[in-house]
Structure formats: structure tokens, C-alpha cells
Amino acid sequence: MNKILIRWLxxxxxxxxxxAYLLLNFDSPxxxxxxKHEEHHSLAHKQQYGVVHLVAPIEHTNLEGNDKNxxxxxxxxxxxxxxxxxxxxxxxxxxxxxxxxxxNVRVSRGVxxxxxxxxPTVFNIAYNTRFFWDGRASSLEKQMxxxxxxxxxxxxNWRNIVEYVQSVQDYRVQFNEYFGGVITxxxxxxxxxxxxxxxxxxxxxxDLFLKGQTDAMEPIAQMGWEKFQSLGCVVCHQxxxxxxxxxxxxxxxxxxxxxxxDLGRYNVTGINSDKGVFRVPSLRNVAKTAPYFHDGRAAxxxxxxxxxxxxxxxxxxxxxxxxxxxxxxxxxxxxxxxLLTELAR
Numbered sequence: 001m002n003k004i005l006i007r008w009l010x011x012x013x014x015x016x017x018x019x020a021y022l023l024l025n026f027d028s029p030x031x032x033x034x035x036k037h038e039e040h041h042s043l044a045h046k047q048q049y050g051v052v053h054l055v056a057p058i059e060h061t062n063l064e065g066n067d068k069n070x071x072x073x074x075x076x077x078x079x080x081x082x083x084x085x086x087x088x089x090x091x092x093x094x095x096x097x098x099x100x101x102x103x104n105v106r107v108s109r110g111v112x113x114x115x116x117x118x119x120p121t122v123f124n125i126a127y128n129t130r131f132f133w134d135g136r137a138s139s140l141e142k143q144m145x146x147x148x149x150x151x152x153x154x155x156x157n158w159r160n161i162v163e164y165v166q167s168v169q170d171y172r173v174q175f176n177e178y179f180g181g182v183i184t185x186x187x188x189x190x191x192x193x194x195x196x197x198x199x200x201x202x203x204x205x206x207d208l209f210l211k212g213q214t215d216a217m218e219p220i221a222q223m224g225w226e227k228f229q230s231l232g233c234v235v236c237h238q239x240x241x242x243x244x245x246x247x248x249x250x251x252x253x254x255x256x257x258x259x260x261x262d263l264g265r266y267n268v269t270g271i272n273s274d275k276g277v278f279r280v281p282s283l284r285n286v287a288k289t290a291p292y293f294h295d296g297r298a299a300x301x302x303x304x305x306x307x308x309x310x311x312x313x314x315x316x317x318x319x320x321x322x323x324x325x326x327x328x329x330x331x332x333x334x335x336x337x338x339l340l341t342e343l344a345r
Contacts, residue, residue, distance in 0.1 A: 054238040057207035058124060058284070061200045061339055066178055068343075073174045074195025075343045077188065083161050084154040086111050091147070091192075094119040097340060100288040101199065106296030110153035116262065118296035123337060124284045126197040127241035133294040135247060135279045136268045140193045158185040198343070201285060204334035217331045224328025227321055232313055236280045242332060244282040247274075250294070250311070262294060287330040301326055 063071055077083065078097070081090040094108035095101055101121035108119045117133050125131075131143035147153040148161065165171045166183050179187045206225070208216035217225070228234055237243040247265060265277040278294050291297070292304040305325050309315045317325075 054234055055210065055242060056240045057210045058127075058200050058202040058204070058240060058334070060202050061198050061337075063194075063198055063339060067194060069174075069178045070191050070194040071198045071339070072195075072343050073171075073178060074191040074193070075340075076171075076174075077165075077192055078195055082164060083148075083156065084111055085156045085160075089154055094147075094153075095122045097122065097199065098336070098344075100285060102289045104290060106291055110147075110150070111155040112152050115150075115152050117294050118291065120281060121285060121289050122196055123199050123201050124241050124244075124282060125199060127200075127239065128244040128282065130245070130247075130279055133278050133281075134265045134268050140196060141189045144189055144192060158188070161185075161188060195343070198339040199337045200339075201334035201337055204284070205331040206328075207334065209331070218327060220324055221327040221331040224324035224326065225331075227324050228328055231309070231315065233308075233325075236312075237283050241282040241284055243280045243284075246280045247277050248280050248312070249277050264294070283329060283332055285333050287326075287333050301329060305329075 078091045081088050081093070083090065089110050094103050094110070096103055101123035103119045106118060107115045109115075120133070125140065129138075131137040131140065132146060137143040137146065145158075148156055148158065162183060162185055165175070165188060172181075172183070175181060175183045175187065179190070205216045205218075205221065209222075209225075228237075236246055236248050239245050250264070261276075263275045265274040265279075266272070268274070286292075287301055290301060291299050292301070293307075298304040298307055302322055305322050306317055309317045
């Protein structure tokens, strides 16, 4: 039995197990009428949070002492355009941390022009298990190599970055205090990771709803949450980040010609079955991060909802259902990362 067949059978078995789990545990969400009664809420909480574990609220990030200092240093590095080859492109150029953690354009521009994929938000990035749309990086540290080396983005390398950081007195002082004077690729990455893992956005209406505040979400959003479950959206968009930890084929993969098609994860693995497969994105703060999909083709949230229902679920949604799901997705919007306000002082 060849490796491709073994991988395919393993994936099929995992899907069947997940499907059976969902059928047994999660295909009958409580109705709005049930949620309105206090005696049913413990059951709702148990089903949606305590037992099933398909979704969970974002928790507050607490950084103290030296970790907080390192995160503060990471913020400075994140904002510094001098890390790029033309000294004009920073991490923040494509990931607007004082707005939505992303950029509201189809594809972002870097040192040498526009990229080919939409920039995802960096908010709640600590909950992702893979990074980039094709999942080629397994950690935040490895993820950083992508924009640094990409000629369309920052167009540089870590040796140049380290030399630059070593040349700046303010950086030398901070690295001396927080990293014992060691300025290397590893310590620069460590400061950036400490900062990015602090970008959690707790206290969305959905988070509060999961924690027991049944009136935290509007009735239309609660109905949207029911539809999100019953239609099967939650099979892929689950976990604390409501996505970000699975790969799925995106049904609407064709563009003008086959040569222009983004083959997604196939470009990483070379496995034919991975053509058109992408990392399922997190839906946290999704109402703020238009446009949507790996190529930014969907201009509005409603357009993205209708497209996903059609190409992934084979369903044509009516206007009411679309609005209900949109209301639920808006309930995933949270205030800015609390620690960002502290670190930016």
C-alpha cells in the first residue's frame, strides 16, 4: 500500500470519526426558546463549552515581569519598517494591529509589489496550529521566515535584521536587559512571538454567551449560531479560534485558467489530493477583516457566507438564514487586544 493511499485512508477515517462524534453529540443545538429559560442554560453551556469542546471562549492573556518587557520590545520590532530591505515595510504594514490585525485589501503590497494571497489577521494567532493559507509553517517562529525572505514582502534575511538591531542603541539596551545582551535571530524572533501571542481578543458577545450570559448575543445572532451548527459550518470552524486548525479543499478553486489557479497546500506537499486545499481560517473578528478567502475575492461577509454554503455544503441559503449567520459572525467581534493598549503606552 503506497504512502498516498495510506494518507488518504487515514484522512477518511478521521473525517468519519469526527462526523460520528458530531452526529452523537452536536447536531441538535438548543432552540432560542430553550435558551431563554434559565433551567436549560446549564445544558447549553455543557453542550457548547464543557463537554463537546468544539468551541471555547478566548481567555485573557496575562504577561508579567520580563515576559511583558519582551512583548513590549516585540511591539517595537513589529512596527519598525527598517527591518525590510527598503526600510519602508514593517509587519504592521500588512497586519494593522491598531485596527483589525489584517489589511482590508485583496492582497497586500510589500517591497517589490503585491503578494498573491490575502493577509489574515494576527489577532488570536496563538490559537492556530498551522500558519499561512497553505499551512507550510508549524510554528510562529517558522512563520516569520516567510515574509522576511519573500522578495514581494520584506525582501531581506535574518543576518541583515540582526545587524540592524545591533546597530540601534535603544534595541541594544533592551536586549541587554531582557535577553542578557544576546541579539540573535532566535532572540529577535522570541520578542516578536511574545508580542504576537499577547494579541488575544477576549470578551466578544459569543465568548460571554459561552460563559453563561445568555443575553450577550442578540436573538438573531443566537439563531445564527443554531444555523451555524445545524448546517455543519462548525465541523470545520471549531476550537477556541473558530477555525485555524484544519485543512479543507476550497470548492471554488478555478480562476481564469488552470495556470492561474492557486493550488494551495499542494505547493507544499506535492500530493495531488492537496490541490485546492487550504487552511481553514479563524472566524474570530471576521466581520472586521473583509475581503475574504485566500485571494480576497469575496468583498462582503454576506457574499462569503453564501459562497461557502454553496461550494462547501452544496446549499443555497435564503436571505433570512444568511442574515442570521452574519449576525452570529458579527458576535465574534471583540474589543482590541487588552494587552495591546498597555504595551503601546
